[in-house]
Amino acid sequence: MTTHSDSDVIPSGETLERMTENLQKVEELSERLQRVLTNRQTHNPALDGPNQELFGRAAQAYWAEAVNNPAKVFEHQMTYWADTMKQFVQAQQELAKGKLTAPEDPGPKDRRFANPLWETHPYFNYVKKQYLINAEALTTAVQDVTDLDPSEKNRLTYFARQIVDLMSPTNFLATNPDALEKALETEGQSLVQGLENLIHDLEANKGELVVKLADETAFELGRNIATTPGKVIFRNRMMELIQYTATTEEVHKTPLVIFPPWINKFYILDLKAQNSLVKWLVDQGHTVFVVSWVNPDPTYRDIGMENYIEDGYLTAIAEIKGITGEKQVNAIGYCIAGTTLALTLSLLKQKGDKSVKSATFFTALTDFSDQGEFAPFLTNDFIDGIEEEIEDKGVLPSVIMARTFSFLRSNDLIYGPAIKSYMMGETPPAFDLLYWNGDGANLPGKMSMQYLRGLCQRDELARGGFDLLGHKLTLGDVDVPLCAIACETDHIAAWKDSYRGIQQMGSKDKTFIMTQSGHIAGIVNPPTRNKYGHYTNPDLKLDYADWLAGADFHEGSWWPRWESWLKKRAGKMIPARKPGDSSHPVLCDAPGTYVAKKATL
Template sequence: MTTNAEISSPGREKLEENLAKVEQLTQRLLGALASHKPINSALGGPDPMLYAQAVTAYWQDWMKNPTKVFEQQVGYWGKSLQHYLEANQALAEGKLTPPDDTGPTDKRFGNPLWDSHPYFNFIKQQYLINAGAISAAVDQIEELDPTEKRRLRYFAQQITDMMAPTNFFATNPDALQKAIETEGESLVKGLENLVTDLEANNGELVVRLVDEEAFEVGGNIATAQGKVVWRNRMMELIQYSPTTETVHDIPVVIFPPWINKYYILDLKPQNSLIRHIVDQGYTLFVVSWVNADASYRDVGLEEYIEDGYLTAMRLVREICGTKQVNAVGYCIAGTTLALTLSLLKKRGDKQVKSATFFTTLTDFSDQGEFVPFLQNDFIDGIEKEIEISGILRSFIMSRTFSFLRSTDLIYTPAIRSYMMGETPPAFDLLYWNGDGANLPGKMTMQYLRGLCQRNEFAEGRFELMGETLDLRDVDVPLISIAAETDHIAAWKDCFRGVQRMGSKSKRFILSESGHIAGIVNPPSKKKYGHYLNPDLKLSADDWQAQADFHEGSWWPTWEAWLSKRSGKKVPARTPGDSDHPVLCDAPGTYVRIRANQ
């Protein structure tokens, strides 16, 4: 008889070494989980009443039209039974092969074993049958409010995505193969990645998407030359160093979103919009917003406008000696730029020569993909979270955005990191995406309640700073750039907002790609094209159908529009002046503040 001591294999020592590592990592895992401070349960899912309403509606459908419900159920039973019988028949005949019809394609099932191996193919096909049945059941519910049905469809999809066989080790051929090939080392590395992520986020599971050690703000990203020429509680104002001998007289000031950091516009020299604008002969200023902490609890849109927008534009005009500026707003900063323009209209102030909006929502009558998160149960949960912490923490927003594309932004990275033991990639865009910022409590609720839920700005009844602000008051020459596949600021919603603005001179550009790549789209790449159509009275669909498509970046199109509103050429300006001394080099200090989890 052979004893355990006599057993020998080339991989035994490595296996024992890996098992020892697992024991150590398990203790760290338990420690990380013990430090977890759960967030408000309302932010983890919909109010249970949604499912109760769905059950009631489904029962009402059953009573009204039992034939339809039976047909749906019998169809599902029939597909499942047929699938099971075919698999058993193949086994009985000794055929360890999949059926001739291996089912529909799905990018999650890219490994050939999903089609060539009978075990994995059976699992894949049954999962797709189950997912289809759930989707069909939701679609057939009639006695349910359209908004609630839309939410139910979203959460049902989240459940089916979460239950995909690729998300479980025993039913993921890629993970199983990797574990065998590495003699279990991939599992050890995966567990280490899991523990590291938990420890980095106080026990909260936030999947790390990028190798954070590969980047340094001001080192290999955000390196455009400039100086911080002003700092207050809300922002640092950066003036960029000229690269041309002369510049347009009227300066440009960019207001980036304060949900993330401004350096999305300056990741690297090849795709830096900041460098591009400077190289075209403009004096460029960029606002770098502070990363809010609990002391900003009572900071609202008023402070962003007064101490951010109005202060920045005043400083830019003083430094450059001009009466006007060309202002640019990106995403939520574009929304707030529109609020600022309405306020200036009320005051009879014409300091803004033109306005540019990047992926900006101003009309929230259709909440798009955010419908599941903009109903009272979620907003009430956010309000309770803010009452405790004073801010909306960055990771809550990041998680919300990620669940809009859960397969790509949650499950696939988790599989690669935790099951396969892979190191996250060194990708600058993903690094920026993870370098989020917290939102002040008051500002968050003003935005969610007044703008998103009640759509008060578009309807001309948003009360702020002693004025009633109205989207129709935005009457300066303007141009709006939206992105065709943007899931955060859907282009048709951006288009609708522009249509409601009061300007007699306005243009709309539709770029290919999404919220980031549609904007960060340098001409040198020749990657994404754009659509142009001067007729903004058309419906969004008709506008695109009748638009002219242009290959390549929209940047030159915008620059040609901007140059006509930027005055004569003057000698290039160096950053700051005697009244506005240089405080430090770009990218400044505020951009380096990381959000607390």
């Protein structure tokens, strides 16, 4: 199918025989696939998309527009018809030449269409260009729907984009030259292996399709991932507390505790030695503690945010103070754990407890007034569906969370990997970050609804206060010295929203750093890579646009800049500490036992 001679393209009899054998294997695997789908564990259909009312209102708005402004609708139709007919005529002219020649205008570039055949082969070029015409027509039609509530318009736009991405010709075997070429080259073996990959992924998730992004056999916790030496020195029903082994003769007096998000596992901050923030901090002379959260099962149905604060944050801080003999700790909260750190700091302020000396927030949202790309998932019908799912299972299954996050970047996290695995028959890459991404955790039922209803939907923390543990917790109560790191292209916690929450906190000592890249790569950005730079601006009274306009850009990782800020609040140097003490015996080696539990129901 590339520029080969006819004899190279036409399969031999022996090749056809092997392809026939492989296609028979496909039939056998299809029966196995049918069994998986027949017995699959279902979820609430409300989690798959909006009900028909949204599309009904959209159609009604579109036709109302046609009546009130027919010229715009005619313009849409004429543009679509003209583009379609133009490219049809061009394709006919190419075919009339009696040979397959590349069109003069191959159309716009798109990384999904990297194979040269998309430009040089009339059939594939026609398919590509018609798809792009169709995609543009649908996108324009949705954009021009005016008589629709903004939240509904936002959701309609999101699902229209999902339809456009789904219908890409690269997602179908008959219109994917890469997959077809691979099938010929491997005599159909790639299709057999692809179907086996598909069935394996379905079986692993009880019939739910979650595309495996990394080779799970390539990593083992404690062996080649999450390897920084340390000990579990405390455990309760919510978390294991890890104290890492010092690598310097002296350490800063004030200990450092990291609260990672419990949506995924803590070792995002301890992947490999080369990109481990945990190891880097230990090497800078900090006594580092990390909370490793439990992976909840249905018995955690009634666990709420209050349990994470009391049995997680407050308990960890108390145990660290007891082990080190210090009166204060420096604390880090990442993502949802940063949101909860803000709640904890408000609670401590109201109690007159000064156990936290400084706070650092990694990509943390505390003001949810702008829901950004998550808006389609925060409408009542979707949250109602989650509530029903929780009522049935006791937890919000990790597979639901993984799928939701993946659809925000569907071409990168769903369709692209699915093409390689299911159509090309390739083994997922041995990539530590993607391995971590697939190692999800369930969320307790009560906690999920508190977070989604009270914080995300009603924005209570930034609008009057969030009621918890007998207190009304507010951002204004957060008055410790703080540093916030947000990420420029973060699609989960937009930097401008993180900035807005930090502005509302009561601290007089605030530092805000915006790093390049996204939610994970922007944080896991070691100095040795010298890959992403960062922005700083001390004036946090400005709105986010003016802050960025006046910010200074710095090459390289933000880690050293932040650590310079941290060590000023970390106290004098003292002899290095050993993990645990007489009242905190070593329970096991890091990374512990909780991190190894897979999310199953």
